Amino acid sequence: MVEVEQTKQPPHILLVPYPAQGHMLALLDLAHLLSLRSLSLTIVVTPANLHLLTPLLSKSPSIQTLSLPFPSNHGNPPGSENSKGRPPDSFGTLMQEITGLHDPLLSWIQSQSQQPITAIISDFFHGWTQALAEKLGIPRIVFSPSGVLGSAVLHSLFRRMPQRPDPSDDEYVLSFPAIPNSPSYAWRKLSMLYRTYKEGNPVSEAVKQNFLFNLNSWGIVTNTFKALEAAYLDHPLEDLGFKRVWAVGPLAPSDGVQDRGGSNTVSSADLATWLDKFSEGSVLYVSFGSQAILGPAQAAVLAAALEKSGVQFIWAMSESTVIPEGFAERMANRGIVIKGWAPQVAILRNRAVGWFLTHCGWNSILEATAAGVSMLTWPITADQYVNAKLIVEDAGTAVSAWEGYAVPDEDVLVRVITEAVGQRWNAIREQSKKMQRMAEEAVMEGGSSCKDLEELVQEFWKMKAR
Incomplete structure (x- = not known):
């Protein structure tokens, strides 16, 4: 790896998590790892989600937060600024609502003359930040809270827009030949975001554009590791826009057993x-x-x-x-x-x-x-x-x-x-223990995920030097 000369002022990375528990926590774990590597970090959050950052900020006090008012609730109760409490089919609406952060975020970034933003890392449900990054002339890296395979399948759907011959046939099998091993799934097993797509519907079109924006990004960082998804990491995938993928997982709380996201009824x-x-x-x-x-x-x-x-x-x-x-x-x-x-x-x-x-x-x-x-x-x-x-x-x-x-x-x-x-199923238990060892090795010094993380950090320094 070519080391980049590190100036006194480190790269300033803006992180934009998607307000859903499964998306946000993994990106916050990545933020902690980046903070340990002396990067300057600012995390965008809305007021009702600010408390979710408390565990991270307590162990990484150098991380800054930017709290912006939630753009709109479209009739939802006050404070419903994340997916919790919303029906599963409201993800598309939430994705559309939160695009309203574009203008206030643009104004804030343009005001950061003393510590300009080097790059944006944003969740793959925040495709709108690609246009923001392009307007600012800075790179945007997609954060995938899913594995590489899951992310490739999802993006393939909106990239190719496949249809089933019989609109009522939920068992119609759709294959993905551009993905290694040509996986296939029954229609009912595909993402609801795609199955509920309606051409011309504002929410549906916003969701589609979201994933197409991701294919124009600088690259993708994902919470997985080489041994688990080797077949999908060996070469850039067409359905991910042939983008560079940094596999930095498994991401986990720094103390290994930290309780996050709520109070426990049992200790x-x-x-x-x-x-x-x-x-x-x-x-x-x-x-x-x-x-x-x-x-x-x-x-x-x-x-x-x-x-x-x-x-x-x-x-x-x-x-x-x-x-x-x-x-x-x-x-x-x-x-x-x-x-x-x-x-x-x-x-x-x-x-x-x-x-x-x-x-x-x-x-x-x-x-x-x-x-x-x-x-x-x-x-x-x-x-x-x-x-x-x-x-x-x-x-x-x-x-x-x-x-x-x-x-x-x-x-x-x-x-x-x-x-x-x-x-x-003792053989499956043995394989699980073997995969556990490979997961541990991946995040250790010299492991595949550790190397990918270090390469990502070096990319940020190169971006800042340009």
């Missing part, structure tokens, strides 16, 4: 005490993330399957999830039900936890991978079907359990859960 210490009663790998952790909420019928079948299987478990769920009356009390000796935020990283890193029943959100996958925990997949929406296929077929660290919002077959869930905690 990490109490959970650790409870988990320590069980043998290694014997506990199943269940969580569907901060966005997906199981319906009462789905939750009832899952509860029955957990009860019938006889396994020890921790089930973290949304406060609005409805479970059968008396279930938590009946399971008190071998299960814990957490309503609200759970310390997921700490749970997964406990030796007693061997399997994770997950919706396959990318952050959850990386946290399980970094902990060496095998997964049972139950994808529901967004990039989750792509992620599930990746870890089942490519990585070999997961087994399919169920999918979608359909009410599951209780017998199927009982069988999958019982076999997972039993001995049938």
Whole structure:
């Protein structure tokens, strides 16, 4: 690597996170790593999201924040400035609303004569910042909170605009021949952002333009690592505009087990005490993330399957999830039900936890991978079907359990859960431990992700020197 002479004033990087938990936390983890490398950082945030930066600012006090008023709520309750509490199909509306930050952000950047912005790193839902960067004559780097495969599939859809012959055929299989291994997915498994696209609709057209803007960026930095997605990192991908991709993951809290995003109804210490009663790998952790909420019928079948299987478990769920009356009390000796935020990283890193029943959100996958925990997949929406296929077929660290919002077959869930905690899939457990070691090596000095991060930092110095 060619070292760039570093002047006294470091590059000043503007970070624009998308206001959704799964997007924001990973970018904040990247911000921490960049701050350790003596870059000057400013993070754009709206007032109702400012509290989410508190953990980062407490450990990286040199990072500055720029709080700008949220542009519009379009009838949403005051303070609804992120995806939490909004329906899953409102992502497009939120993406459109937040483009209103363009003008105030442009004015602020133009006022920074003492410490001019060197480059912008913004979430891939902030394609509008590409036009902002071009107007300012500075590079913009896309931050992908998804894996490389998930990001390539999503951008391919809006780049190629594929259609199904029969508009009612949700099982129509769409292939992606420009992506290595030519992955294919049923129509219903594609991103809702694309499936709900309507030509001429202002929100739909804004979403489409968002992803097309990303293809004009300087490059892409993503929360993944070489060993997990080698096939998609070996060469620039056509469906990502042949852009340079820096794989810097798995990104994680600096202390490894930090609780983020909310207050826990059960403390990490109490959970650790409870988990320590069980043998290694014997506990199943269940969580569907901060966005997906199981319906009462789905939750009832899952509860029955957990009860019938006889396994020890921790089930973290949304406060609005409805479970059968008396279930938590009946399971008190071998299960814990957490309503609200759970310390997921700490749970997964406990030796007693061997399997994770997950919706396959990318952050959850990386946290399980970094902990060496095998997964049972139950994808529901967004990039989750792509992620599930990746870890089942490519990585070999997961087994399919169920999918979608359909009410599951209780017998199927009982069988999958019982076999997972039993001995049938020991090879998958071994592969999960192997992938854990490769994840650890990736972020160590000399590892693939560490090298990519250092190369990214050097690019910023080169940008500043131009």
